Amino acid sequence: MSERVTxxxxxxxxxxxxxLGFFSKYGFLPVxxxxxxxxxxxxxxxxMTGANALNIIEQASYLIVLATAQLFVLLTRGFxxxxxxxxxxxxxxxxxxxxxxxxxxxxxVLLAVGAGxxxxxxxxxxxxxxxxxxxxxxxxxxxxxxxGMQGIAFGVATxxxxxxxxxxxxxxxLDTFGQNAVWFxxxxxxxxxxxxxxxxSHLLLNRTVFGRSLYLLGANPRAAxxxxxxxxxxxxxxxxxxxxxxxxxAILMTARTGTGEPxxxxxxxxxxxxxxxxGGVSLRGGEGRVIHVVFGGLLVSILSVGMNLARIDSFLQxxxxxxxxxxxxxxxxxxxxxxx
Amino acid sequence: xxxxxQTADTAAxxxxxxxxxxxxxxxxxxxxxxxxxxxxxxEPRFVRSANLINVLRNxxxxxxxxxxxxxVLIIGGFDLSxxxxxxxxxxxxxxxxxxxxxxxxxxxxxxxxxxxxxxxAAGAAVGLVNGLVVALMKVNPFMVTLxxxxxxxxxxxxxxxxxxxxxxxxxFTRDFGRLRLLNLPIVIxxxxxxxxxxxxxxxxxxxxxxxxxxxxxxxxxxxxxxxxTLYIVATYTACSLVAALTGVLLTARVGxxxxxxxxxxxxxxxxxxxxGGVSLRGGVGRIEMVALGALFLALVTNAMNLLRIDxxxxxxxxxxxxxxxxxxxxxxxxxxxx
Numbered sequence: 001m002s003e004r005v006t007x008x009x010x011x012x013x014x015x016x017x018x019x020l021g022f023f024s025k026y027g028f029l030p031v032x033x034x035x036x037x038x039x040x041x042x043x044x045x046x047x048m049t050g051a052n053a054l055n056i057i058e059q060a061s062y063l064i065v066l067a068t069a070q071l072f073v074l075l076t077r078g079f080x081x082x083x084x085x086x087x088x089x090x091x092x093x094x095x096x097x098x099x100x101x102x103x104x105x106x107x108x109v110l111l112a113v114g115a116g117x118x119x120x121x122x123x124x125x126x127x128x129x130x131x132x133x134x135x136x137x138x139x140x141x142x143x144x145x146x147x148g149m150q151g152i153a154f155g156v157a158t159x160x161x162x163x164x165x166x167x168x169x170x171x172x173x174l175d176t177f178g179q180n181a182v183w184f185x186x187x188x189x190x191x192x193x194x195x196x197x198x199x200x201s202h203l204l205l206n207r208t209v210f211g212r213s214l215y216l217l218g219a220n221p222r223a224a225x226x227x228x229x230x231x232x233x234x235x236x237x238x239x240x241x242x243x244x245x246x247x248x249x250a251i252l253m254t255a256r257t258g259t260g261e262p263x264x265x266x267x268x269x270x271x272x273x274x275x276x277x278x279g280g281v282s283l284r285g286g287e288g289r290v291i292h293v294v295f296g297g298l299l300v301s302i303l304s305v306g307m308n309l310a311r312i313d314s315f316l317q318x319x320x321x322x323x324x325x326x327x328x329x330x331x332x333x334x335x336x337x338x339x340x
Numbered sequence: 341x342x343x344x345x346q347t348a349d350t351a352a353x354x355x356x357x358x359x360x361x362x363x364x365x366x367x368x369x370x371x372x373x374x375x376x377x378x379x380x381x382x383e384p385r386f387v388r389s390a391n392l393i394n395v396l397r398n399x400x401x402x403x404x405x406x407x408x409x410x411x412v413l414i415i416g417g418f419d420l421s422x423x424x425x426x427x428x429x430x431x432x433x434x435x436x437x438x439x440x441x442x443x444x445x446x447x448x449x450x451x452x453x454x455x456x457x458x459x460x461a462a463g464a465a466v467g468l469v470n471g472l473v474v475a476l477m478k479v480n481p482f483m484v485t486l487x488x489x490x491x492x493x494x495x496x497x498x499x500x501x502x503x504x505x506x507x508x509x510x511x512f513t514r515d516f517g518r519l520r521l522l523n524l525p526i527v528i529x530x531x532x533x534x535x536x537x538x539x540x541x542x543x544x545x546x547x548x549x550x551x552x553x554x555x556x557x558x559x560x561x562x563x564x565x566x567x568x569t570l571y572i573v574a575t576y577t578a579c580s581l582v583a584a585l586t587g588v589l590l591t592a593r594v595g596x597x598x599x600x601x602x603x604x605x606x607x608x609x610x611x612x613x614x615x616g617g618v619s620l621r622g623g624v625g626r627i628e629m630v631a632l633g634a635l636f637l638a639l640v641t642n643a644m645n646l647l648r649i650d651x652x653x654x655x656x657x658x659x660x661x662x663x664x665x666x667x668x669x670x671x672x673x674x675x676x677x678x
């Protein structure tokens with residue numbers, strides 16, 4: 001009799017420990033996500049269908065790619081305000097290259113798509129390189145550098161496109177990377193690319209000296225300096241990676257809409273930071289994992305899809321999103337307290 | 341021979357003193373004078389009084405917002421919501437004035453006063469929330485004000501459904517909005533008054549000293565008995581109140597309540613503050629330099645308009661100017677600390 005009581009007690013205890021461990025590792029977000037899904041599902045049965053779930057994951061995958069890009073610089077105590085406009089200028093530039101090589105979808109289509117993607121990635125890496133050199137080697141505040149780059153990239157995007165969307169992209173891009181394309185019979189391209197980015201980023205962050213150095217750089221810059229790491233170069237590389245991954249996101253988004261959009265990027269900066277931080281990435285650097293970004297991206301897209309289905313006014317959605325971001329960060333503080 | 345070396349000596353000390361002064365004040369004033377001179381030579385229209393007044397007026401709005409932003413930056417925080425506060429204030433002021441016009445069609449002054457207080461209160465409320473959440477819940481200010489940015493601009497858009505609100509009393513939009521004293525717009529006087537008040541607060545009062553102390557070392561300030569929570573809440577509220585005042589002035593000038601007013605002011609205010617030498621790490625910054633930073637940005641924009649540079653290219657130039665200005669300041673600070 002007494003034996004049974006003690007086992008029950010220890011079971012309760014171990015459950016408690018398991019929960020503490022779970023919360024301190026992943027935060028409250030997974031639980032909130034489950035509750036949100038149940039809530040939206042009760043309010044609107046359409047929400048719980050498989051098609052809608054796939055829709056949410058697809059919507060989320062674009063944001064998750066951008067938030068993963070942001071993760072690399074957030075880890076170093078920086079952030080990239082230029083991410084959104086880099087997305088716009090990559091979208092415009094790659095679309096223009098494609099149209100130039102294969103006007104009206106005629107001519108060497110595959111070459112055009114390849115050249116466009118390469119040009120976009122190169123432009124992203126260039127923007128990131130400038131950011132990185134200014135932050136890493138000249139010690140200029142990342143906020144200011146990326147703010148300036150925001151102005152520069154916005155000017156570039158609107159100047160080369162004249163401010164209008166770029167039409168006439170070869171169908172081959174849409175057929176390979178668009179939302180309606182299917183890989184190997186079951187994979188949707190944005191989800192597949194997003195998974196690829198996530199896995200590679202995870203490996204890079206956890207299995208390489210560079211990745212681990214980013215965590216040290218954010219947690220204790222002085223230690224990274226004294227420890228003899230080439231931290232300036234690593235810091236620069238973080239920005240290059242950030243903009244390059246953002247460029248991948250930009251190409252996916254170009255394939256979704258079929259046009260090079262000079263104005264898509266505006267709201268994406270704050271959304272990408274919000275997704276990362278709501279997921280549990282610290283703005284103080286040195287803390288955050290790829291899985292956090294996934295949770296954060298899912299949160300934002302579940303909210304927006306759910307609110308659309310519930311027919312909530314789009315302006316009120318913005319208010320709700322703001323409330324949720326603050327609440328998520330507050331809960332994240334609680335998570336840190338549990339760990340201590 | 342000796343006199344020669346002496347003159348060389350004094351010249352050297354003179355030069356080093358000049359260099360020292362440069363280190364203290366930074367390159368900003370010199371850069372601005374050079375810019376003005378070049379503009380004057382290239383484009384004589386620059387020195388027309390109408391243009392100069394235009395520059396001053398545009399700079400005034402930015403100076404107001406940037407000085408509020410400066411206080412928050414000095415205390416070690418961040419306010420992304422200032423632009424949204426401008427929009428919310430504008431919408432609330434306009435909506436309450438137009439609805440009150442139907443209740444009190446006769447007494448325009450009363451309508452204006454109530455409308456103004458409603459707008460300022462709405463703006464200050466955002467700051468109060470910012471301050472309380474930052475100070476009590478210890479949430480990162482970047483995220484808090486990002487959240488309130490979304491909330492405030494969402495509310496402003498929701499109230500108006502994105503349509504400008506017309507129908508405010510003429511006394512407010514025409515007589516006050518276009519009022520000139522000694523040929524200068526009223527905005528310039530209001531800005532001068534607020535800047536002097538804030539200068540006094542930051543430099544002559546306990547409030548200001550504590551703000552600098554908290555920004556340099558929050559822990560030390562707390563241990564020495566400073567009521568940190570109170571000062572953080574007060575600072576965020578003051579910042580939003582100044583932003584709300586800017587919103588009211590902009591509304592009077594535009595003549596309608598608009599939910600998109602001030603969307604660029606958030607980044608510009610931080611840019612002006614940082615160009616003026618405010619540290620984003622807190623504890624450092626002077627209001628007169630921030631005002632110079634705002635004036636500098638307004639000058640650069642005006643110069644490009646006069647030289648007919650394409651507006652799309654202008655954002656590129658502003659971006660480069662921000663990075664270079666802060667880069668030079670960073671180098672200077674590194675030299676000075678050696």
